[in-house]
Every structure is written in structure tokens, then in C-alpha cells.
Amino acid sequence: MRYHARDVALVRAKRLNIPVVLGSATPALESWHNATGSQSPPNKYSLLSLNQRAVTAAQLPRIDCIDTTKVHLQQGLTPQLIVALRLRLARKEQSLLFINRRGYSPVLLCSACHWIAPCTRCSSKLVVHLGQKRLRCHHCGHEQRMPQQCPSCGNADLHPTGHGTQRLEQTLAQLLPTARIARVDRDSTSRKHALVEILDKVHSQEIDILVGTQMLAKGHDFPNLTLVGVIDTDSALHSPDFRASERLFAQLMQVAGRAGRADKAGQVIIQTQFPEHVLFNALRSQDYVSYANTMLQEREQVQFPPYVFTALLRAEANDYTLAQQFLNHAFNLARGFNNEVMVYDPVRPQMERLKGMERGHVLMQASHRPALQQLLKNLVSQLRGQPIAAKVRWAIDVNPLEF
Ligand SMILES: [Zn+2]
Numbered sequence: 001m002r003y004h005a006r007d008v009a010l011v012r013a014k015r016l017n018i019p020v021v022l023g024s025a026t027p028a029l030e031s032w033h034n035a036t037g038s039q040s041p042p043n044k045y046s047l048l049s050l051n052q053r054a055v056t057a058a059q060l061p062r063i064d065c066i067d068t069t070k071v072h073l074q075q076g077l078t079p080q081l082i083v084a085l086r087l088r089l090a091r092k093e094q095s096l097l098f099i100n101r102r103g104y105s106p107v108l109l110c111s112a113c114h115w116i117a118p119c120t121r122c123s124s125k126l127v128v129h130l131g132q133k134r135l136r137c138h139h140c141g142h143e144q145r146m147p148q149q150c151p152s153c154g155n156a157d158l159h160p161t162g163h164g165t166q167r168l169e170q171t172l173a174q175l176l177p178t179a180r181i182a183r184v185d186r187d188s189t190s191r192k193h194a195l196v197e198i199l200d201k202v203h204s205q206e207i208d209i210l211v212g213t214q215m216l217a218k219g220h221d222f223p224n225l226t227l228v229g230v231i232d233t234d235s236a237l238h239s240p241d242f243r244a245s246e247r248l249f250a251q252l253m254q255v256a257g258r259a260g261r262a263d264k265a266g267q268v269i270i271q272t273q274f275p276e277h278v279l280f281n282a283l284r285s286q287d288y289v290s291y292a293n294t295m296l297q298e299r300e301q302v303q304f305p306p307y308v309f310t311a312l313l314r315a316e317a318n319d320y321t322l323a324q325q326f327l328n329h330a331f332n333l334a335r336g337f338n339n340e341v342m343v344y345d346p347v348r349p350q351m352e353r354l355k356g357m358e359r360g361h362v363l364m365q366a367s368h369r370p371a372l373q374q375l376l377k378n379l380v381s382q383l384r385g386q387p388i389a390a391k392v393r394w395a396i397d398v399n400p401l402e403f
């Protein structure tokens with residue numbers, strides 16, 4: 001069984017009778033609910049608020065959302081962001097551009113037949129790494145040479161489409177030739193000490209612009225960094241994963257916190273097609289509390305966690321019929337145990353194939369935790385003896401974070 005590390009910490013602390021401090025500027029909604037919710041029994045956690053930023057002189061950054069449908073983009077950058085970058089260069093201040101996608105571009109597209117280079121082992125697209133002229137799958141690590149022509153129609157006109165960290169770095173070098181630029185992502189920091197060396201250069205003012213993924217969002221304090229630009233986060237606003245907007249809000253709060261930490265006021269520029277989205281409104285006022293409460297109301301209305309308890313039985317096999325057979329069997333067993341737990345039909349996740357394995361799952365949901373735990377206990381002990389259980393790879397994920 002798989003458990004959330006936070007929940008394991010809480011259980012261990014309870015057994016040892018020691019307190020646990022969960023510290024965050026953007027607590028998980030489950031934790032926020034436990035600290036403030038009006039559920040019975042009354043609040044499980046006690047809430048301790050820090051109402052001041054760590055550096056007392058620091059000011060909150062100004063947050064502007066630029067509507068990308070209303071301006072002409074230059075290689076994915078809005079004129080407003082380019083002007084703001086030039087201003088920082090002139091003032092000898094630093095900037096950070098946040099884009100949560102490494103590589104050069106997320107897909108390689110054929111302009112004639114719209115073929116897109118796929119991963120043969122996963123239901124995903126291969127990412128273009130232009131420097132090495134290679135295509136890589138960021139899910140399974142598969143990699144291959146970039147084809148010279150479209151394998152589907154023979155056309156030689158293949159386009160890297162969309163933006164990743166490498167392309168953004170290249171664009172900035174063209175637009176701002178005097179700027180000293182560093183890129184921070186898993187590719188640029190794979191060498192030992194590489195990240196520390198880059199961060200040292202930022203501190204000694206040898207870098208003007210940092211381009212990077214979420215690796216840059218947490219923990220670093222750069223006193224001379226006054227501009228944060230956020231590129232292309234819109235996919236998370238409309239994701240089928242109900243936790244995507246919670247994660248995006250936390251990430252943007254953290255990344256916005258990089259701007260203007262010392263005595264200099266910071267500015268955050270977010271490029272989006274949806275500048276009036278409720279998430280950005282809450283972010284502009286740096287109002288975690290109102291956003292958390294809004295999201296909790298929505299979750300309560302549709303009966304999502306933390307208002308219900310969930311577990312996922314995941315199964316994968318080389319051949320989906322085996323996984324399906326196993327899941328159907330588990331589904332029938334689970335439905336027979338008790339009627340307090342809602343057991344959903346076996347379905348395939350968004351990523352149907354991963355690392356050459358065909359995947360499926362059964363979702364179980366209850367408004368009462370002990371009922372779910374009892375069911376899982378019975379289910380696991382019965383499944384273990386089944387011959388079909390030996391033919392698939394399976395696991396139970398309690399409070400799954402991803403589907
Ligand atoms: Zn083609």
C-alpha cells in the first residue's frame with residue numbers, strides 16, 4: 001500500500017506522542033480543512049499564523065496578469081514582459097522566468113499531415129531537445145534521434161512546436177544579447193554541484209536572468225531579484241485533475257515570493273489567456289485564505305476530498321486484458337464487502353500506457369474513513385491468494401494525489 005508521506009508522519013508522531021509542525025505558506029487543502037473546518041470533531045489541528053514576511057522591510061510584489069490573446073507575442077513573450085526585462089537589465093537587477101516545461105519544445109509536429117512524434121512506450125509525446133538533436137520521453141526516459149522527415153508522410157518540414165526552458169533561453173539570448181542568462185532544470189543541473197554553482201553565480205551578480213522550472217520556486221532568496229515572469233501555466237487551469245489548480249496556486253505563490261525579498265519592490269508578470277480567472281484574482285491579493293475557502297466549498301459541493309476518503313487500486317500489465325481481468329475481479333469483490341463504500345467501475349487513467357505497461361484503476365470512495373479501511377483490508381487479503389493477482393503489477397494508493 002502507498003501512503004502520503006505527510007500522513008505517515010502524523011501517524012508516527014501520534015504513536016510516539018510528539019507534536020508535528022506542518023509549515024507552509026500554501027498548506028494542502030486537507031491540512032487547511034483540518035485546521036479551520038467546522039467539521040465534528042472540532043479542528044484536529046491548531047492553526048498558528050505568521051502574519052509578517054521573514055524580512056520585515058520586504059514588500060509584497062505587484063502581480064500583473066497580461067492577456068496573451070490581446071497582444072502580439074514575440075517567441076512566446078509579451079511586449080510587457082520584454083520591457084520589464086530590459087528595465088531590470090538597465091537597473092542591474094535580476095529577473096527570473098518560470099516555465100514548467102523542460103526541453104526545447106514539448107512536441108515535434110509535421111506541418112503537412114499533423115503527425116506528432118509519440119513515445120512508443122507511453123501515451124505521451126516526445127519532447128524536442130534541439131541542442132542534441134534528440135527526442136526524449138519525460139515519463140519513461142526513452143530517447144531517439146530527431147527524424148529528418150515525417151515517418152508518416154515523408155515531408156521534411158518538421159517543426160518543434162510550443163515552448164520549453166531551452167527555447168526560452170535561446171529566445172532571451174536573441175532579444176537581450178547583453179544579458180547573462182542561466183537555465184535551471186533537470187537537464188542543466190544533472191551534473192553534481194551544477195545547481196549550487198549556478199545559484200552562487202546568481203548571488204555574486206554574475207547572472208542577470210534565470211530561466212527555470214519549479215526547481216526555482218522554493219526556498220532560494222535572491223535579494224537583487226525584482227522581476228518574476230510566469231510563462232504558460234494555462235493548461236493547469238483547465239486540467240481534468242481536480243488538484244491541478246491547488247498545485248498551481250501553491251507554485252505561483254512560491255514563485256511570486258522570489259520577487260522583491262529585500263528592500264526592493266518586486267513585480268510579477270503572468271502571461272495567460274485567462275487574466276480574470278479566480279485563481280489569479282486570489283494571487284493578486286496574495287490571499288491564500290479566501291482561495292482555499294473557495295476551493296473547499298467547491299470540493300464540498302461535488303463531494304471530493306477532503307470531504308470524502310478515497311483509495312485507488314492500480315493495476316498494470318503488458319497486456320491490458322490481464323489488468324482488466326484483475327480489476328474486474330477486484331471490483332466485484334469490493335462491491336460485495338459493504339455498501340458504505342462507493343466502488344467505481346474499472347477505468348483507464350489519462351496516461352493509459354506508461355513504460356510499456358497498460359494501466360487501469362478502480363476508485364473507491366467513502367464518507368467515513370473506517371469503512372474504507374476495513375474494505376481495503378478485506379480486499380487485499382482476498383486478492384493476494386488469486387492466481388490473476390500474480391500476473392499483474394498492482395498496488396493500493398490511499399488518498400491518491402494523482403489519477
Ligand atoms: Zn507528415
Ligand SMILES: [Zn+2]
Binds near residue numbers: 121
Ligand atoms: Zn515514454
